[in-house]
Amino acid sequence: MFDAIIGIKFGYVLCGIIWAVAMGFAFGNYACSLVHRLPRGRLILDKKPYCGNCGTMLQVRDLFPVISALMLRHRCRYCGEPFPVSHTWTEVLVGLLFVLAFLEHGFTEQFLLIIIIGTFLITLAAIEANERMVMGRIVLCIAVFGALNRVLWDGTIYHFFNGGLFALLLGAAIWHKKIKPSGHIFTLPKVVDLMTIGGVCVGEQGLVLFFPLFAIFYAADWLIRKITRSKNPPLMTVAFGLAVILPVLWPKLMLMVVQ
Numbered sequence: 001m002f003d004a005i006i007g008i009k010f011g012y013v014l015c016g017i018i019w020a021v022a023m024g025f026a027f028g029n030y031a032c033s034l035v036h037r038l039p040r041g042r043l044i045l046d047k048k049p050y051c052g053n054c055g056t057m058l059q060v061r062d063l064f065p066v067i068s069a070l071m072l073r074h075r076c077r078y079c080g081e082p083f084p085v086s087h088t089w090t091e092v093l094v095g096l097l098f099v100l101a102f103l104e105h106g107f108t109e110q111f112l113l114i115i116i117i118g119t120f121l122i123t124l125a126a127i128e129a130n131e132r133m134v135m136g137r138i139v140l141c142i143a144v145f146g147a148l149n150r151v152l153w154d155g156t157i158y159h160f161f162n163g164g165l166f167a168l169l170l171g172a173a174i175w176h177k178k179i180k181p182s183g184h185i186f187t188l189p190k191v192v193d194l195m196t197i198g199g200v201c202v203g204e205q206g207l208v209l210f211f212p213l214f215a216i217f218y219a220a221d222w223l224i225r226k227i228t229r230s231k232n233p234p235l236m237t238v239a240f241g242l243a244v245i246l247p248v249l250w251p252k253l254m255l256m257v258v259q
Contacts, residue, residue, distance in 0.1 A: 016107070019102075021098065028093070038135055038137070039133060066092060093122050097119065101249060110152065113152065121241035124139065125235060128237045134237060153251060167207060168195070175189050191236060201247075
């Protein structure tokens with residue numbers, strides 16, 4: 001783990017971590033806009049940052065990632081209405097993602113693709129947590145950048161193509177009763193869509209790790225909600241995101257499983 005910092009002076013590593021945290025929080029703050037706007041059909045840049053409750057334009061002091069939310073206790077400065085705590089968690093998780101990607105890959109092309117994939121995964125999970133929906137547009141973005149990452153890592157298109165195909169066939173076989181025909185097109189369950197995209201991101205070899213991780217994290221979420229007596233169902237995109245990002249962030253995990 002953290003191969004990129006081996007042999008590098010501590011001062012340089014510390015500067016890299018600080019820069020990664022700053023960039024991660026900034027990206028996380030932007031991801032919060034996606035979490036609020038996309039489910040409501042709004043354009044990403046159609047309006048300056050505003051309160052989702054009263055519509056008041058936010059000032060610079062309201063937009064500091066993590067810090068502003070904690071100081072305001074997750075309430076709007078202008079109307080006093082609370083906003084989702086998931087916004088703060090989104091910023092924190094994206095910041096953590098940037099740091100881990102830097103420690104493992106440095107500021108390389110791999111780093112760039114991984115932070116994009118991870119940010120979309122976190123955004124996807126936050127939207128499901130707040131709105132109880134899985135956004136197809138974000139899933140498509142994850143597929144595109146996941147495929148690019150696999151080509152960069154593997155040097156061929158076959159691994160991501162085969163990974164997506166095998167995952168699709170397995171998912172369709174398991175949930176074949178939920179596949180609904182619509183004219184000449186078949187509508188797949190969301191879980192099959194996610195399995196297919198997961199296969200694209202991890203490649204055919206990574207499926208050996210992806211499927212168990214997906215099942216384990218989903219079961220863990222279900223068990224926690226059962227113990228806490230939560231009425232909300234498990235978040236499928238959280239299990240999916242973790243099952244994707246772990247093999248993508250640390251490719252050696254896949255090599256260890258295959259060997």
